[in-house]
Amino acid sequence: MSCDAINPTKDGDLTDYTCEGCHTNRAALTLVIDALELDPPEADHAAPG
Amino acid sequence: MSLTLTEKILIRTNATRGVTSFSDIDPIHAAIGCTGCHGGSSLVDAKDDTSAFRAAHKGVLRDPSAIGELGCSGGACHADIVARNETSIHSNLWGEKAHVALRNGYNSFDECPADIQDGFTKDCSSCHTTCGQCHVSIPNGAGGGFLEQRVGYSHKFIATPDEANVCTACHGSRVGDDWNANQERVPGNLPDIHNDYGYTCLDCHQEDMHGEGATDAEYTSRYQVADLPQCIDCHQVDNDDNAYHVAHWPNADAEDGPDLACFVCHSQQYNNCNTCHAGEWTHEYVVEEDYDSNGPGGYRVYPQFKIGRNPYYGDTDHAHSDEAWITVRHIPVSPDAYEAWNIHSMSNYADMETWKYTSPHNIQRWTDRTLVDTSWANSRTQDYTTDDCYSNCHMHGTFGAYTATNEAIYLTDENMENDITTDDLSGEIPANALTSLGRQSDGSYCSACH
Numbered sequence: 001m002s003c004d005a006i007n008p009t010k011d012g013d014l015t016d017y018t019c020e021g022c023h024t025n026r027a028a029l030t031l032v033i034d035a036l037e038l039d040p041p042e043a044d045h046a047a048p049g
Numbered sequence: 050m051s052l053t054l055t056e057k058i059l060i061r062t063n064a065t066r067g068v069t070s071f072s073d074i075d076p077i078h079a080a081i082g083c084t085g086c087h088g089g090s091s092l093v094d095a096k097d098d099t100s101a102f103r104a105a106h107k108g109v110l111r112d113p114s115a116i117g118e119l120g121c122s123g124g125a126c127h128a129d130i131v132a133r134n135e136t137s138i139h140s141n142l143w144g145e146k147a148h149v150a151l152r153n154g155y156n157s158f159d160e161c162p163a164d165i166q167d168g169f170t171k172d173c174s175s176c177h178t179t180c181g182q183c184h185v186s187i188p189n190g191a192g193g194g195f196l197e198q199r200v201g202y203s204h205k206f207i208a209t210p211d212e213a214n215v216c217t218a219c220h221g222s223r224v225g226d227d228w229n230a231n232q233e234r235v236p237g238n239l240p241d242i243h244n245d246y247g248y249t250c251l252d253c254h255q256e257d258m259h260g261e262g263a264t265d266a267e268y269t270s271r272y273q274v275a276d277l278p279q280c281i282d283c284h285q286v287d288n289d290d291n292a293y294h295v296a297h298w299p300n301a302d303a304e305d306g307p308d309l310a311c312f313v314c315h316s317q318q319y320n321n322c323n324t325c326h327a328g329e330w331t332h333e334y335v336v337e338e339d340y341d342s343n344g345p346g347g348y349r350v351y352p353q354f355k356i357g358r359n360p361y362y363g364d365t366d367h368a369h370s371d372e373a374w375i376t377v378r379h380i381p382v383s384p385d386a387y388e389a390w391n392i393h394s395m396s397n398y399a400d401m402e403t404w405k406y407t408s409p410h411n412i413q414r415w416t417d418r419t420l421v422d423t424s425w426a427n428s429r430t431q432d433y434t435t436d437d438c439y440s441n442c443h444m445h446g447t448f449g450a451y452t453a454t455n456e457a458i459y460l461t462d463e464n465m466e467n468d469i470t471t472d473d474l475s476g477e478i479p480a481n482a483l484t485s486l487g488r489q490s491d492g493s494y495c496s497a498c499h
Contacts, residue, residue, distance in 0.1 A: 017093065019087075019089070019091045020060065020083060023060045024061075026061075032102060033055055038054055039055070
């Protein structure tokens with residue numbers, strides 16, 4: 001899977017394949033995260049002390 | 050509520066303000082480059098490599114500051130403060146480690162067997178923090194994500210972290226609730242007077258956050274940290290401004306009157322955590338009139354105020370030893386709390402008290418102890434001397450009486466038997482022998498004062 005595969009060319013898509021290019025592009029970042037299932041649901045955090 | 054992963058790692062630029070890259074947000078740190086801190090590779094050919102994501106992120110450090118040499122101390126930018134922080138309680142949880150070790154019969158955490166060390170790493174160590182988890186992001190233990198969520202500010206390094214997202218995001222259920230007077234947990238309380246006046250955590254806590262060096266590893270309590278703020282840092286001048294201060298000022302000199310911690314008179318009720326390390330909890334605190342629907346047991350936290358004896362009074366090798374009488378907070382530990390680590394019972398359970406010295410962050414001038422005469426709260430001329438001084442605090446109440454009237458605010462052995470938990474905590478009585486006044490029912494508690 002390449003970034004192209006999950007992000008076919010259209011306006012606003014990822015064109016800058018650098019760290020910052022992806023991490024400043026909300027749509028591309030979300031597509032990558034969803035495609036790779038990187039964000040599983042977490043239990044709520046309880047402040048400990 | 051936790052942020053989504055996208056929200057946690059998205060650099061939110063703002064083209065209309067001319068903020069189009071990280072170098073516009075934080076030019077000094079941007080000069081290092083993403084991979085300069087985080088590792089990985091920015092030279093992946095995404096069009097040809099079907100594993101582009103993994104190739105780009107191979108070796109990436111989510112939190113470079115967790116490894117000092119590769120993170121904030123690189124190039125000696127922040128070498129001194131990073132070196133101190135690497136050995137600090139915030140980074141290492143020395144106090145927790147010491148308690149685990151001592152209760153299990155070991156002199157230090159390093160001496161503990163692998164079962165204990167692995168169990169601690171798995172279950173407890175997530176609460177530690179790093180440079181980045183205070184100055185760039187919300188600590189992982191509190192959910193994570195950039196501190197700055199405003200468009201055009203993401204990943205900005207912040208020298209003075211904000212109270213809600215950093216300090217009380219972790220220190221929330223006791224310090225935060227006390228400081229802000231969370232009415233669900235401490236109903237009727239007022240926010241700390243310093244909070245009302247606009248002070249923040251960092252107005253008092255400064256370099257103590259970063260520790261003092263390698264000796265931090267010897268601490269068994271956060272109260273041993275050097276440069277920890279004390280009331281007298283600002284209030285030394287008040288030591289003789291009224292009869293109560295003169296009689297009770299904490300100076301480890303019983304000849305001039307009993308030495309009281311400032312908190313004994315000037316703090317309100319505070320949260321007590323019942324069941325992180327003991328019992329089962331089914332709901333948050335409910336007020337007494339709701340007992341019918343929720344029952345009196347199973348609280349996670351509940352408000353209480355207890356005065357106890359300072360087991361370290363006069364011990365110059367121990368911090369906070371000038372005060373004979375202190376406020377104590379219940380932090381119960383079940384004897385089988387480490388069952389999951391193959392520790393079936395703690396060999397030295399009684400070596401560490403479970404009603405511990407506490408410094409409630411809910412200070413008020415007028416409290417249930419200090420407001421002896423209700424006219425005082427609005428008076429600027431009252432000299433604060435009165436024969437009624439016994440009524441709010443002393444066990445006997447009014448001078449000359451022999452019936453205990455204020456026993457509810459003192460820690461006695463009966464408190465430890467009646468505390469609300471389903472576990473057998475009978476071991477708490479010997480563990481707190483130096484803190485409790487003794488047993489009320491047989492009168493042995495009299496000797497605490499007489």
